[in-house]
Every structure is written in structure tokens, then in C-alpha cells.
């Protein structure tokens with residue numbers, strides 16, 4: 001598993017760098033996030049959930065049936081919108097209220 005960072009959408013906030021448990025993301029000289037040792041990413045999705053600009057794309061590989069689709073997250077208030085985009089550009093969205101999802 002791995003991620004890709006769309007630098008044109010990256011605000012340089014650094015949140016992804018702080019939460020990556022493998023310390024795999026750093027800010028490069030231009031202040032944008034950059035992943036190193038991409039092969040060491042184990043797909044925890046922590047960076048994805050923290051990114052407020054939708055700059056991080058998470059590959060859904062063939063091994064989990066994703067066939068090259070990518071997952072991204074955006075947020076409006078308490079609502080997180082999870083989007084899956086397939087290689088043909090088709091998008092499926094799932095909206096989750098983060099307040100309700102934390103109630104057990």
C-alpha cells in the first residue's frame with residue numbers, strides 16, 4: 001500500500017508529517033509534504049484523515065480489489081467525505097458524520 005501527495009493541493013500544514021507512525025512524510029524545501037521510503041507505508045490512513053485539503057491519495061491496490069482506484073478524504077464541518085476514484089475517473093462518495101461515528 002502507498003499514498004501519493006498532490007503537491008498543488010498541499011498547504012504545507014504539516015499535519016500528515018506529525019501523525020505518520022513510520023515518520024515517512026517530511027516537508028521538502030518548498031514546504032510541501034513529500035513521502036520517502038514509499039514502500040514502508042503500511043496503509044494506516046492516518047495522514048489521509050488528517051489532510052484537510054484532499055492532497056493525499058491512497059492507492060487501493062489490486063491485492064484488496066481496488067484495481068488501481070484511489071481513496072481521498074475531504075471534510076465539511078463534522079462530515080468527512082470519503083471518495084473512491086477509479087482509473088476511468090468515476091467517483092463514489094461516502095459521507096460519515098465524525099461525531100456520530102465516534103459514539104458507541
Ligand code: SF4
Pocket residue numbers: 002003019020021022023024025035040041042043044045046047048
Ligand atoms: S498511510 Fe500511514 S504509514 Fe502510510 S504514509 Fe500515511 S500515515 Fe504513514
Ligand code: SF4
Pocket residue numbers: 005009010011012013014015016017032033050051052053054055056
Ligand atoms: S496534511 Fe495535507 S495539506 Fe497538510 S502538509 Fe500534509 S499533504 Fe499537505
